[in-house]
Amino acid sequence: MNTVIHSYTRLKNEGLWHNKNLCAAASENKELVKTLDELYKEMVLEYPKFYKMDSLCKAGILCAEPLLKNTDTNPSFDKQKIALVFSNKNASLQTDCAYEHTRNTFPSPSLFVYTLPNIVIGEVAIKHKITGENIFFIEPSFNAQLLYHYAEILLQENDLVLCAWLHITDNALDGFFYTVMKEPIDTEKKSTFIQHKAENIHKLYMQ
Amino acid sequence: MTSAYIQHSNIISPLGFNTAENFTSVCQGISGVKDYSSSSQKKYYAAALNNTLLDAFFCSQTKCNPLYYTRAEKMSILSAQDVINTSNIEVSNPRTLFIFSTTKGNVELLENKSAYIPENRIYLYETAHAVSLALGFKNKPLVISNACISGLLALIVAKRLIENNQYDSIIITGVDVLSDFILSGFNSLNALSTEACKPFDKDRSGINLGEAAATVLLSKERKEKSVRMEAAYSSNDANHISGPSRTGEGLYQCLQKIQTKNTPDFINAHGTATIYNDEMEAVAFSRAGLQGVPVASFKNYYGHTLGAAGVVESILCVESLRQEKMIASKGFEKQGTSVALNVIQNTHHKKSTSCIKTASGFGGCNAVALYTI
Secondary structure (H helix, E strand, O other): OOEEEEEEEEEEOOEEEEOOEEEEEOOOOOOHHHHHHHHHHHHOOOOHHHHHOOHHHHHHHHHHHHHHHHHHHOOOOOHHHEEEEEEEOOOOHHHHHHHHHHOOOOOOHHHHOOOOOOHHHHHHHHHHOOOOOEEEEEOOOOOHHHHHHHHHHHOOOOOEEEEEEEEEEOOEEEEEEEEEEEOOOOHHHHOOOEEOOHHHHHHHHHO | OOOEEEEEEEEEEOOEOOHHHHHHHHHOOOOOOEEOOOOOOOOOEEEOOOHHHHHHHHHHHOOOOHHHOOHHHHHHHHHHHHHHHHHOOOOOOOOEEEEEEEOOOOHHHHOOOOOOOOHHHHOHHHHHHHHHHHHOOOOOOEEEOEOEOHHHHHHHHHHHHHHOOOOOEEEEEEEEOOOHHHHHHHHHOOOEOOOOOOOOEOOOOOEOEEOEEEEEEEEOOOOOOOEEEEEEEEEEOOOOOOOOOOOOHHHHHHHHHHOOOOOOOEEEOOOOOOHHHHHHHHHHHHHOOOOOOEEEOOHHHHOEOHHHHHHHHHHHHHHHHHOOEEOOOOOOOOEOOOOOOEEOOOOEEOOOOEEEEEEEEOOOEEEEEEEEO
């Protein structure tokens, strides 16, 4: 089975890129929390729920949008056969700390529900109505090998796998999302895709 | 294709320090859930592991200094070590993997810092790494944190890695401990019951939290009494991040995928005893044509042990198949879901050949596994 990387997005402090093209640029000297709201406005998402999310979920919604937009309008996608494979280092630590601060006064239920890393998977699934496989791996740093192997396994029974690394801290936005699928039979399209290999995934992340 | 079989197992919980002790307690209808009301918090019930007993057992079974490990780590080390000892598995073999599953790991370190435990152990990977080093694994651990399906999902990943010949043997440990962080959170959601929980019952009023570590050895060898992990899937409701889908869509889709020619002999449900979870499960089982299958929840015995639950409950399913038992859904009296379920009311002898284990969690996630003997 030949598999290919269909498309990818990269989130950094400076903005969001989709396949090397800048989607939205962040203005300098802004707090990172505000940067995510700024990128959201630039991308004209019109998804007001965005504002109630924590930073991890906001970043996930932004990174996933350019990759999954076409699955919303194209009825040929079976939403049960799209898998979401996420990873990061901190799990939900930022929101864990925020919730912990509210605990001595009034523990906030709206913060508590975000104290799980996989909530971002749920938010992406809700936005794009994806009901397929989900998993959240915790790794000390971006692990192309792990994502590669697991996506290969999932593609035996699924059509599309969205792989994600989403490391959000108080001073760094580091997101890398990409979609993997079986190589299309259409030979014209073939050349436009990158072969799905761990080394290619790693190269794209390092760009 | 290679198949994945469950071999040895261990459960460290208020009901015992190995699988046999736990299974015997459950068969006798003993619950670990007790009244832990304190002045600072409202009345609540939970299943807590006695710290003195844990430390004494830790010192008798390992050479590790208990000061250098958190409760979650000590329980994990004890649980995995028992499986390593009884199975004689080679932990240094490059074809052996350690998978660590937890929902909140050492989150209590946010509040209770320890002079002996480095601050970086708040990171789930560092927790797993400390446990993995203490056990002597050579490969890096694989860490999964996916809310309340973490444990079952860890088993699913292990099954897939074995079937695809990435490893020969995988040790899967799931753990979570009680903490004020988790208790206050579930309390803020009004999800805690003020009595021992009653899964699927008409008068159910919420969950009890619990703590446990549980370990399974999964490998490709078929032995006598090996239980095969035949099919397993995860899904998302794509509906709500903290409420189960009213139509049970995600769970239904998983059940549809694993349905085989034969109806399973029993289902071990997630059954947290919240109004909405149990109702969602009843709807999903009914949509999948499984409403007549004997069903039980083990939450009244252990409380909800979060990242450990899927492993604990899978082990009890495996033992039920091996020892030809049908375990009662403790806490259930009256039908309490819109679709009547065939809830198991008395523990009894029954030979079964297959069962389904389900789990659901925040973030809209679901996981289902089919075990056969």
